[in-house]
Amino acid sequence: xxxxxxxxIWSPFKEPKNTPIQPVFAEDTEGTVEVFAPxxxxxxxxxxxxxxxxxxxxxxxxxxxxxxxxxRDTCVRGVFATRAPCHPNAIGMSAVRxxxxxxxxxxxxxxxxxxxxxxxDIKPYNPAFDSFPDSRAGWYDLNREDRTHAxxxxxxxxxxx
Amino acid sequence: xxxxxxxxIWSPFKEPKNTPIQPVFAEDTEGTVEVFAPxxxxxxxxxxxxxxxxxxxxxxxxxxxxxxxxxRDTCVRGVFATRAPCHPNAIGMSAVRxxxxxxxxxxxxxxxxxxxxxxxDIKPYNPAFDSFPDSRAGWYDLNREDRTHAxxxxxxxxxxx
Numbered sequence: 001x002x003x004x005x006x007x008x009i010w011s012p013f014k015e016p017k018n019t020p021i022q023p024v025f026a027e028d029t030e031g032t033v034e035v036f037a038p039x040x041x042x043x044x045x046x047x048x049x050x051x052x053x054x055x056x057x058x059x060x061x062x063x064x065x066x067x068x069x070x071x072r073d074t075c076v077r078g079v080f081a082t083r084a085p086c087h088p089n090a091i092g093m094s095a096v097r098x099x100x101x102x103x104x105x106x107x108x109x110x111x112x113x114x115x116x117x118x119x120x121d122i123k124p125y126n127p128a129f130d131s132f133p134d135s136r137a138g139w140y141d142l143n144r145e146d147r148t149h150a151x152x153x154x155x156x157x158x159x160x161x
Numbered sequence: 162x163x164x165x166x167x168x169x170i171w172s173p174f175k176e177p178k179n180t181p182i183q184p185v186f187a188e189d190t191e192g193t194v195e196v197f198a199p200x201x202x203x204x205x206x207x208x209x210x211x212x213x214x215x216x217x218x219x220x221x222x223x224x225x226x227x228x229x230x231x232x233r234d235t236c237v238r239g240v241f242a243t244r245a246p247c248h249p250n251a252i253g254m255s256a257v258r259x260x261x262x263x264x265x266x267x268x269x270x271x272x273x274x275x276x277x278x279x280x281x282d283i284k285p286y287n288p289a290f291d292s293f294p295d296s297r298a299g300w301y302d303l304n305r306e307d308r309t310h311a312x313x314x315x316x317x318x319x320x321x322x
Contacts, residue, residue: 138209
């Protein structure tokens, strides 16, 4: 099945290295979600939400790997138990804060993606559907590594599959 | 860009009509996530998590529409401010509970997808990244329509784009 970008995400991060690994580690860093003209009518009513999910292509993810040492741990884990970029379908998701919606562009805060990232979808963040504060989080709960920004371990130069 | 299914989601729901519209409305309904053999090593370490995100194709979504009347409201909204299936890239996401992980199959509870849904990705649910309980949710917060299960408004027979 084909997916087609519906827009582009612009951010201050030009390289994987030192890019925040999640919106919670990006703090107030702002970015812009540019939505292509045919899709702009679909942005109506977004301004009543504090957050949106951005669904996007991890266009510079390294090769697919089933076992990875994630940024927040010191040992190897199954890739589906991590948010590492090298999943078989390199689709990323980030819950970012809306700052402003105007003229087909969404100003967002807490951006954790690379500049020029292809946007696939936007969904509203609804805590009734998305928020489970007491959910156990496996190896993350062990807090063995406090890294908040990427290094080069999953960089595109290594992608060969 | 091409995406390829990495598995199939099996559920009790054969038709869009009367399928729960979100996991929170599916209660304890169980389903099975079958992961194809080449990807099974990536399931290691999932059993420490209460929930996972399933990312999947909404393979029976109706035609793309920029304005829709969502199941939980009585008037038209921009499609990106809704979780309706008719987004330009028909990618769904659901936070479901893990019951058991065994032999490349994940037994899950709170399943809200159609039987035979193509699976694209699995990510661990981590409240530190995903849980924002106080996030304002726009028109959802008005509680104008209490529908919890789908009707036929977004059914595939209408898909023609």
